[in-house]
Amino acid sequence: MHYTFHQLKVFLKVADCQSITKASEELHLTQPAVSIQLKKLQDQFEIPLTEVVGRQLYVTDFGEEIARRSRRILEEAEGIKYTIDQYKGLLTGKIRISVVSTGKYVIPYFLKPFMDLHPGVDISIDVSNKNKVVDGLIKNESDFSLVSVLPEAVKIDKVELMENRLYLVGHSEFLNRVKKPKDLGKVTLLYREQGSATRKAMEQYIDENKIVVGKSMELVSNEAIKQAINAGIGLSIVPLIGLRTALKREEIRIYPLKGLPIITNWNLAYLKDKELTPAHQGLIKFMEANKQEIVNKHFDWALNPLDD
Structure with missing residues (x-):
């Protein structure tokens, strides 16, 4: 043969x-x-x-x-x-990372200094919805997944990278219409698609505050949500990552309602029983050692947006 x-x-x-x-x-x-x-x-x-x-x-x-x-x-x-490279003292290998759509605004800042330090490591990133990201991790199609909500059906280890804070964001034209949670029933609410962790968090907030939803619209990405907010269609509870430029415009603002922000964590997750290569181990150690410095440098504004 x-x-x-x-x-x-x-x-x-x-x-x-x-x-x-x-x-x-x-x-x-x-x-x-x-x-x-x-x-x-x-x-x-x-x-x-x-x-x-x-x-x-x-x-x-x-x-x-x-x-x-x-x-x-x-x-x-x-x-x-x-x-061969390892015997030469070089860290090399391949790392496959699957990322939920909002995570594409997060993961590059954590990877760049690692890639600068270890140019022999090849990294591929696949951006998809939460269900596909988790499914890819379970099937070992990816080595790591960046998620804000960890899957419950499998044993997972993780590196907690940073907080993920979700705020109510909308056009300034709603300023006098939304002053308390129940006022959300009077405006159009913008939802992510079913299965999205962002949608789940938003639905939980609405249920806990007994809000009777009037009009709503479903969109399949945070980018689509952002454009709908820009157009003044409605409001949404979303992570601020990816909205910094829009928030600097006077017509887009954060609505500081009671019970917000909703706080979760961005996690770099991997299977507990996964056989980790030296490249995988190197990435985990780097993230643990450098995550706070990266957060302070690039994401302080998202953790303290009302002070930005």
């Missing part, structure tokens, strides 16, 4: 995408090039790796097993390079 690492990489991408076309796009190869590599690998097995039903490509059970073993082979091969 004479398969190559390149053939295994191509097959894995086809298996992940369930499509030669999509795999070729992600690999930056032509479709014929992907098909040729897939055929060369298939020629070494008597059992099919894939099958086409209608116009859809599917990976067979045998193909799924080969894909799992191929992933381990490639990881071990990549590990040889990192082992």
Whole structure:
């Protein structure tokens, strides 16, 4: 059997995408090039790796097993390079981090000094909604997840990076209409999508204050919430991260209602039983040692917004 690492990489991408076309796009190869590599690998097995039903490509059970073993082979091969670097005294490796949408305003500030210190570590970031982020962590598709609410169904270790404070934010035109929690029933409330930790916190506040919601609108990202606030559509309870510029404009303001802010924590979470590489361990130690300095430098305004 004479398969190559390149053939295994191509097959894995086809298996992940369930499509030669999509795999070729992600690999930056032509479709014929992907098909040729897939055929060369298939020629070494008597059992099919894939099958086409209608116009859809599917990976067979045998193909799924080969894909799992191929992933381990490639990881071990990549590990040889990192082992050599470690013997040279260099910290190298790959770190995959999944981040909830609001976290994209947080994680770069914590990663930059680590990356400057360890240029041999490759870091990839995937931004998605909370459910996908947690699912990716459980399936080991990511090494770490940046979340404000920890999953309850799995055993997790974490580094608490900083507080995540949620305030009521809206256009200044609501100034004389919203002075106490129950006044929120008279305006349009802007919600994140179902499953969002921000939405859960907002709904809990509304329930605890027995607010009867009138009009509401659901949006799928904090950026969409920000634009709706800018347009004067309504108000929302949101993290201030990503809103600093908007808040400096006179028409956008924080409404200091009773019971606010809601305070959670940004956590860099990872599976308790995960086998940590030297790069993973290095990131954890760096975060623990430097998080307060990073928070003081970049996020003091978000923790004390009414003094900004």
